[in-house]
Amino acid sequence: MATIEPLGVRSPAEEWSGRALVPIFVIASFLGSGLLFMVQPMVARMLLPLAGGTPSLWNTSMVFFQLALLAGYAYAHFSTRHLGLRLHPVVQVALLAVPLLVLPIAVSDSWRLPTDQSPAVWVFVVLALVVGLPFFVLSTSSPTLQRWFAATGHSSADNPYFLYAAGNAGSVLALLAYPLVVEPLLSLGAQTRLWTALYVLFLGISALAAWMTRRDGLLNRPIAETDDSPSIEPARRARWVLWSFVPSALMLGVTRHIATDIASFPLLWIVPLLLYLTTFIIAFGRTSSRRTELAAVAVRFGVIPLVVSFVVSFGGLALQITLHLTWFFFAALLGHSRLSDDRPAPARLTEFYLWVSVGGVAGGAFAALAAPVVFSTVLEYPISIALALVLVGPIMKGVAVPARLTGSVVAVVLALAWLARAQRLHAVAMILVLFATVNAAATFRRSAPYAAVVAFALLVALVVQPSGLLAQERSFFGVYRVQETGGARELTSGTTNHGTQFLPGSDREFLPTSYYHGEGPLGQIMNSGTTRRDVGIVGLGVGGIAAYGLPGDRYTFYEIDPKVVEIAQNPELFTFLSGSKAFVSTVVGDGRLSLADSTERFDVLVIDAFNSDAIPIHLLTLEAVEAYVGSLNDGGMLAVHISNRHFELEPVLGRIGSELGLDTRIQRYSPTEVESEEGSLASHWMLLAPAAGTLDWTDERWTPARIDGPLWTDDYSDILRVLDL
Secondary structure (H helix, E strand, O other): OOOOOOOOOOOHHHHHHHHHHHHHHHHHHHHHHHHHHHHHHHHHHHHHHHOOOOOHHHHHHHHHHHHHHHHHHHHHHHHHHHOEOOOHHHHHHHHHHHHHHOOOOOOOOOOOOOOOOOHHHHHHHHHHHHHHHHHHHHHOHHHHHHHHHHOOOOOOOOOOOHHHHHHHHHHHHHHHHHHHHHHHHOOHHHHHHHHHHHHHHHHHHHHHHHHHHHHOOOOOOEOOOOOOOOOOOHHHHHHHHHHHHHHHHHHHHHHHHHHHOOOOOHHHHHHHHHHHHHHHHHHHHOOOHHHHHHHHHHHHHHHHHHHHHHHOOOOHHHHHHHHHHHHHHHHHHHHHHHHHHOOOOHHHHHHHHHHHHHHHHHHHHHHHHHHHHHOOOOOHHHHHHHHHHHOOOOOOOOOOOOHHHHHHHHHHHHHHHHHHHHOOOHHHHHHHHHHHHHHHHOOOOOOHHHHHHHHHHHHHHHHOOOOOEEEEEEEOOEEEEEEEEOOEEEEEEOOEEEEEEEOOOOOOOOOOOEOOOOOOHHHHHHOOOOOOOEEEEEOOOOOHHHHHOOOOOEEEEEEOOHHHHHHHHOOOOOOOOOOOOOEEEEEEOOHHHHHHHOOOOEEEEEEOOOEOOEOOHHHOOHHHHHHHHHOEEEEEEEEEEOOOOOEOOHHHHHHHHHHOOOEEEEEEEOOOHHHHHOOEOOEEEEEEEOOOOOOOOOOOOOEOOOOOOOOOEOOEOOOHHHEOO
């Protein structure tokens, strides 16, 4: 005869379930979100060698992940609305098990970035094939776990948003762990195996959470909203979208801004995303109107030095990065605090996350997909800065700013304006005066006038083109400007010079300049007297190396960006290619992959490909250098341009040369005053040769290279050891 439990008495299993309910749900939320954000830099790192190492890869990838997250939130919203607690947990656990069929994650070596279609489309397709299914399935978990918990009988069921904070904490920890622990210690293969093992653990914990949800005495209670739950007004949904749009657009904007002049690698991608997620944790941890007000003040006043930094550099790169990231942090905190202050009852939880995700996708798509097509320069970031002052709600409403603070800010800004005028920085002085005027006269309760002045200042700084601008082009790989100044034309991307030529018709038109001056390291190589009939160059720039071409020589340039090829081949801009005495050809595609597909062999192979201010990492691995050496003729040599402001690459290449048994030489060159007048720039070059005696022509300016760096391979690279900000 079965024992009938008295009403209100719980079995031992139910007692255990009740005590463990919160820990299990917290662990599931923490682990699920951590896996979501660990896989993003890991997969993007896998794709870098296939996409030329461009910062646009991360921004495009982020939009894909945001779209997948939106799809997951949409599934969670509609599935929880139409399935009861008896069925929904079973279906969810089954869905979580499906990705086991495609794990571990892997990227095919046969994939190539296309040259005849949008690189962004290619990135989307590859990501969908590689990680689309597991990422989508994982993205359904956070709102689902919160909605399950809200349907239980736990005392905290009416406020399950603490699980959202727990999930974001997992995301932050995963993002910190990837560049600091995972990437330096594990190869990519080991990283994917670790991720798979953690996913299996997450599946088990989620299954336990599903069992607890069904055991909590609510088997016949629907999980969807009750009939008396109020509907969400369209205006409120629009606010959710706007408040999530701005932080998302800012995140990608600041990522591109700081990555353009350093390099594209996971650590730089992760820091803005880490700050973005941290603001979610702070905002959804506990509602606080004071926090929102303080964030609004920081956004308003912090934008002053931020905009000045667009006009004139000050304080060094580390200070510049700190300034931009700090302001971004407060702007994101402001938007996310507005969202937290306006979050609905748990019955509308999944709908809330759905609309927040819509705003995030819209902001990401604006910054990563629409802006590169619409704008010829990087305007998405400054536009997002201006939007942060006007679109993230009435940011100064109810904030009483002391008059002394206002006066102090105005005084400091006017002092900076005076200093700028003394240094003949008239544009900077004008912008600072505008800011001081607005702070003195504008009403603190209104943000629109201030936002308008910020937008105007940004237009002055970024849209009004400098004199001498001949051409400006934008592609997936960057923004290129051709300017005429001081009797020469130069091609720049960000703050990096990609080649200079004296004006056509002058007696110095075909004089090698910038990093290729005749007295510099490359000039010494090309004038060394060695046979150089066949020369390969990875990285085109303006084609300055072609100036060394002699009749009968063959120069082959490998360039990943068709826009650069168009600029270099346009005789109205540069004539190094058209005027070279050698036979010159150009191959469009990633240099390393194009060399691997080619049967050509070279007497001199030059690696001079820069994206941002650094050579893409995949061009400096053990396997890459081994392939370059395989493309040399007998007695050939490899020349690598490693000039850089933020990385010490000599010990990396020196270590690789030592591993491969190559003869290596290094030269740090600084031009004389006369050489500088001839367009020469300081540069840092390394020579590597497989055959003994090949480099016997070098003199005391060439010294043995350091070999104490980390050994970079296609499967492993430790960026932190060579980073110098």
